[in-house]
Amino acid sequence: MEYPSKLIEEAVNEVSKLPGIGKKTALRLVLHLIKENEVSTFALTAALNKLRANIVFCKYCHNISDEEECSICRSHRRDRSILCVVEETVDVLAIENTSQYSGLYHVLGGVISPMNGIGPSELKIETLLQRVSHRESEIKEVILALSPTMEGDTTAFYVSKRLKDFPLKLSSIARGIPIGGDLEYADEITLGRSILGRTLFN
Amino acid sequence: MEYPSKLIEEAVNEVSKLPGIGKKTALRLVLHLIKENEVSTFALTAALNKLRANIVFCKYCHNISDEEECSICRSHRRDRSILCVVEETVDVLAIENTSQYSGLYHVLGGVISPMNGIGPSELKIETLLQRVSHRESEIKEVILALSPTMEGDTTAFYVSKRLKDFPLKLSSIARGIPIGGDLEYADEITLGRSILGRTLFN
Numbered sequence: 001m002e003y004p005s006k007l008i009e010e011a012v013n014e015v016s017k018l019p020g021i022g023k024k025t026a027l028r029l030v031l032h033l034i035k036e037n038e039v040s041t042f043a044l045t046a047a048l049n050k051l052r053a054n055i056v057f058c059k060y061c062h063n064i065s066d067e068e069e070c071s072i073c074r075s076h077r078r079d080r081s082i083l084c085v086v087e088e089t090v091d092v093l094a095i096e097n098t099s100q101y102s103g104l105y106h107v108l109g110g111v112i113s114p115m116n117g118i119g120p121s122e123l124k125i126e127t128l129l130q131r132v133s134h135r136e137s138e139i140k141e142v143i144l145a146l147s148p149t150m151e152g153d154t155t156a157f158y159v160s161k162r163l164k165d166f167p168l169k170l171s172s173i174a175r176g177i178p179i180g181g182d183l184e185y186a187d188e189i190t191l192g193r194s195i196l197g198r199t200l201f202n
Numbered sequence: 203m204e205y206p207s208k209l210i211e212e213a214v215n216e217v218s219k220l221p222g223i224g225k226k227t228a229l230r231l232v233l234h235l236i237k238e239n240e241v242s243t244f245a246l247t248a249a250l251n252k253l254r255a256n257i258v259f260c261k262y263c264h265n266i267s268d269e270e271e272c273s274i275c276r277s278h279r280r281d282r283s284i285l286c287v288v289e290e291t292v293d294v295l296a297i298e299n300t301s302q303y304s305g306l307y308h309v310l311g312g313v314i315s316p317m318n319g320i321g322p323s324e325l326k327i328e329t330l331l332q333r334v335s336h337r338e339s340e341i342k343e344v345i346l347a348l349s350p351t352m353e354g355d356t357t358a359f360y361v362s363k364r365l366k367d368f369p370l371k372l373s374s375i376a377r378g379i380p381i382g383g384d385l386e387y388a389d390e391i392t393l394g395r396s397i398l399g400r401t402l403f404n
Contacts, residue, residue, distance in 0.1 A: 007253040014249040041254040045247035047216040051209040052243040
């Protein structure tokens with residue numbers, strides 16, 4: 001596509017680098033910004049610049065934070081005996097939204113993926129070991145909440161091997177039929193695992 | 203949703219003001235920027251700031267431009283006897299992409315929409331009249347290429363009334379069954395207009 005202006009072309013190229021945004025959507029967004037008052041563009045770019053320049057990661061759990069220690073790690077209301085290992089910050093947000101978990105987190109920053117050149121050393125696994133082995137650690141259980149993909153399973157296997165010598169309960173989130181899901185339409189692997197992992201009425 | 207950081211919250215709020223981007227997509231985009239090298243964020247915001255600060259509209263056709271006169275109005279290869287009236291810059295891009303039109307454009311900047319407080323005076327209609335009435339004007343035909351909506355039709359009606367005293371051919375783009383479209387699935391109004399507006403073999 002030919003753009004009416006070099007400025008538009010540059011902006012479209014930058015915006016379309018964002019995930020899930022193609023050239024057409026980028027053009028629509030850019031033209032929207034031009035139509036709006038320029039204050040709205042400057043507010044957007046200032047917020048993004050400020051975010052990128054000042055973002056801090058919690059030195060304990062590696063979650064995104066405003067300070068050196070995130071609000072979850074700092075909180076006195078969280079259960080310090082339980083630690084949930086996740087891939088990314090989004091996963092922390094998703095679990096927090098359920099209101100079913102009150103323990104701490106550990107954000108690995110990804111999963112082991114040799115295809116993308118990500119080995120265990122690229123992830124925050126050493127700091128996880130330091131956390132559980134720290135003499136003041138109160139952690140008694142580690143929950144692995146990783147994606148049910150090949151990479152996620154590999155990472156879970158690796159982490160569980162590294163943790164097996166510590167006196168810890170190790171668990172994984174339940175896999176099964178989603179709430180509201182229909183047995184008829186579930187794939188065989190999920191249905192099979194939901195049978196193997198059946199829970200007892202009590 | 204509770205965000206792990208005020209910076210994230212501000213950025214998500216700004217990004218979700220863009221059309222078609224909700225809070226969840228905004229969060230995904232913002233987290234993507236955090237994961238990437240900070241250079242990519244700064245390149246994005248710099249391109250948007252530069253665009254918004256320096257964008258110029260052609261003083262003749264009001265299309266987005268790098269200079270006072272856009273590349274189409276400046277071009278010696280365009281047919282100056284024909285003028286296509288459109289709503290927005292995207293429409294110019296869409297028509298240019300067809301390679302079927304070599305005339306000039308006039309971008310109204312919207313359509314008459316009393317519901318949104320947009321009357322004829324908010325649109326670039328006066329400059330359109332000036333263009334066709336200019337003593338050096340070569341314009342012989344005006345094509346109205348507006349959306350087939352209530353507002354588009356109202357605008358087309360208003361513009362055609364304002365232009366009726368000039369010695370001009372006035373036309374509208376054809377409405378009908380899209381190429382590759384199936385008669386069976388066309389709505390009645392489109393199909394009806396395609397019959398009324400039938401073209402003769404010759």
